[in-house]
Amino acid sequence: MPGQDVIVIGAGPIGLATAMSLAGEGLGVTVLERDGEDFAAGPDAAARAWREWRRPGVSQFRQPHILLPAGTAVLRARLPRVTAELEESGALRCNIVAGAWGLPEIGGRRPGDERYDTLTARRPVLEAAFAAAAAATPGVSVRRNTEVTGLLTGTERITGRPHVTGVVTRDGEELRASLIVDAGGRNSPVGALLARLGGPPPVSERAEAGFVYYARTFRGADGTPPAQAAWPLVHHETVSTIVIPGDHGTWSLCLVVSGRDHALKALRDTAVWQRAAAVLPELAGRTDGEPITGVQVMAGLHSRIRRTVVEGRPVVTGLLHVGDAWAATDPQFGLGLSMGLAHAASLGDAVAKTGPQDTVELALRFDEITEQTVAPVHRRLREWDRHRFAEIDAAIAGRRYETDDPGWNLTNALDQAKLSDPDVLRAMAGVACMLDTPEHAFAAPGLLDKVGATGGGTAWSRPAPTRAEVLAAVGAA
Numbered sequence: 209m210p211g212q213d214v215i216v217i218g219a220g221p222i223g224l225a226t227a228m229s230l231a232g233e234g235l236g237v238t239v240l241e242r243d244g245e246d247f248a249a250g251p252d253a254a255a256r257a258w259r260e261w262r263r264p265g266v267s268q269f270r271q272p273h274i275l276l277p278a279g280t281a282v283l284r285a286r287l288p289r290v291t292a293e294l295e296e297s298g299a300l301r302c303n304i305v306a307g308a309w310g311l312p313e314i315g316g317r318r319p320g321d322e323r324y325d326t327l328t329a330r331r332p333v334l335e336a337a338f339a340a341a342a343a344a345t346p347g348v349s350v351r352r353n354t355e356v357t358g359l360l361t362g363t364e365r366i367t368g369r370p371h372v373t374g375v376v377t378r379d380g381e382e383l384r385a386s387l388i389v390d391a392g393g394r395n396s397p398v399g400a401l402l403a404r405l406g407g408p409p410p411v412s413e414r415a416e417a418g419f420v421y422y423a424r425t426f427r428g429a430d431g432t433p434p435a436q437a438a439w440p441l442v443h444h445e446t447v448s449t450i451v452i453p454g455d456h457g458t459w460s461l462c463l464v465v466s467g468r469d470h471a472l473k474a475l476r477d478t479a480v481w482q483r484a485a486a487v488l489p490e491l492a493g494r495t496d497g498e499p500i501t502g503v504q505v506m507a508g509l510h511s512r513i514r515r516t517v518v519e520g521r522p523v524v525t526g527l528l529h530v531g532d533a534w535a536a537t538d539p540q541f542g543l544g545l546s547m548g549l550a551h552a553a554s555l556g557d558a559v560a561k562t563g564p565q566d567t568v569e570l571a572l573r574f575d576e577i578t579e580q581t582v583a584p585v586h587r588r589l590r591e592w593d594r595h596r597f598a599e600i601d602a603a604i605a606g607r608r609y610e611t612d613d614p615g616w617n618l619t620n621a622l623d624q625a626k627l628s629d630p631d632v633l634r635a636m637a638g639v640a641c642m643l644d645t646p647e648h649a650f651a652a653p654g655l656l657d658k659v660g661a662t663g664g665g666t667a668w669s670r671p672a673p674t675r676a677e678v679l680a681a682v683g684a685a
């Protein structure tokens with residue numbers, strides 16, 4: 209591959225977004241993807257992607273996904289080809305706060321609400337748009353059926369730290385480039401390949417508990433979905449629910465439970481799932497459509513992060529991690545794609561400043577931007593998870609979760625106030641959609657005072673089924 213500047217490992221949405229961003233900087237980029245099947249866009253791309261596209265490398269490929277406004281904003285600003293492909297394939301335009309406009313306390317749409325607009329679709333449809341855009345981007349070439357199984361190294365740029373200069377594929381082919389980007393996703397093998405090279409390890413953290421998703425996707429009998437939920441994510445004592453709008457009159461419903469909640473494993477059974485959904489008020493009327501999947505289970509959803517600049521020095525040069533390969537989050541908040549797209553854009557910015565050759569400076573600069581942009585979001589979600597698992601553990605044990613962490617109590621108070629105050633709603637939506645930091649969103653004078661009196665305390669609120677009622681519904685009481 210003469211003239212090769214960058215190799216990206218993984219043709220998921222973030223690998224492809226990274227490739228397109230770097231090609232936009234004038235670099236030649238080859239994306240290597242272990243899954244075999246290519247997917248050609250076309251008039252019926254959405255239907256075919258959903259029906260036919262097999263992606264064993266992405267366990268969540270048919271799990272519900274929403275692309276939130278921050279991710280859509282990155283696409284509009286930086287990768288308009290993807291936006292055009294999404295529009296072409298019939299992606300849904302929606303506004304994240306629109307479901308609350310009808311509530312008397314919220315009082316309808318306001319100027320400025322367009323910041324919560326998004327363009328979303330079922331995951332295979334989303335990914336087909338990225339694939340089509342990448343195929344049409346000069347400087348990007350995607351090789352499927354090409355699994356990376358090893359890393360090549362060259363002369364160290366920092367003593368004692370491996371310098372990665374290329375990859376080895378399963379067929380034994382050796383490919384070299386100035387920069388290797390790991391976009392291998394949540395289960396990327398690249399961390400393990402790097403460990404084989406010696407050198408100090410990255411700083412890695414993995415949450416000890418993970419969530420389990422039990423999801424179904426539906427289509428409206430006459431092509432019309434039910435009205436948009438007032439807010440997509442609702443917590444109960446030990447179950448959370450998510451309502452995700454999709455393209456072509458589809459929508460998905462997820463029940464999210466702790467991996468330590470053995471009594472609710474029964475949710476994998478369709479009849480049990482339906483009975484549980486029937487006692488959750490926010491799902492009323494939403495299970496009436498034509499189901500287009502059974503219950504799709506995904507377990508082991510641990511949040512995880514890897515940092516390769518330790519104490520101010522890169523532990524490796526020539527290799528960077530983006531998207532889920534850098535940090536995987538709890539998917540309840542639907543931010544993985546948006547974080548990954550922001551991360552890919554940051555890498556484009558870092559490379560624009562340093563070029564791909566100065567790998568030490570690039571590693572430092574990319575780490576710095578990552579710490580300023582997406583790392584705080586990951587830390588916030590991880591902290592929320594920590595409390596939520598403790599809250600669920602307490603509920604399983606029949607106790608109430610007590611913490612004196614003011615952050616958890618305030619978050620819950622705000623969450624509970626959002627559908628009764630238009631300003632709190634917009635501030636919450638700004639944070640939930642990754643458009644604002646909490647510090648900025650809640651800085652308006654008097655905003656926090658509005659919720660001071662509610663006390664917060666739990667992630668869930670009444671009226672809602674208790675754990676005992678959910679267990680009775682699933683037949684596990």
Ligand SMILES: Cc1cc2nc3c(=O)[nH]c(=O)nc-3n(C[C@H](O)[C@H](O)[C@H](O)COP(=O)(O)OP(=O)(O)OC[C@H]3O[C@@H](n4cnc5c(N)ncnc54)[C@H](O)[C@@H]3O)c2cc1C
Pocket residue numbers: 217218219220221222223224240241242243264265266268271272273274275276354355356357391392393394395396397421506509530531532533539541542543544545546548
């Ligand atoms: C259940 C669930 C629900 C989610 N819901 C949402 C949501 O609603 N909204 C949202 O924004 N995010 C959501 N996410 C997160 C989202 O799926 C990820 O953030 C996103 O897929 C990350 O994209 P990626 O390109 O980094 O990785 P991936 O999409 O995982 O792609 C990685 C690619 O690398 C390839 N690969 C791996 N190893 C190799 C190798 N050795 N050689 C070559 N190729 C390799 C894989 O085959 C794959 O194609 C959800 C995640 C889960 C688990």
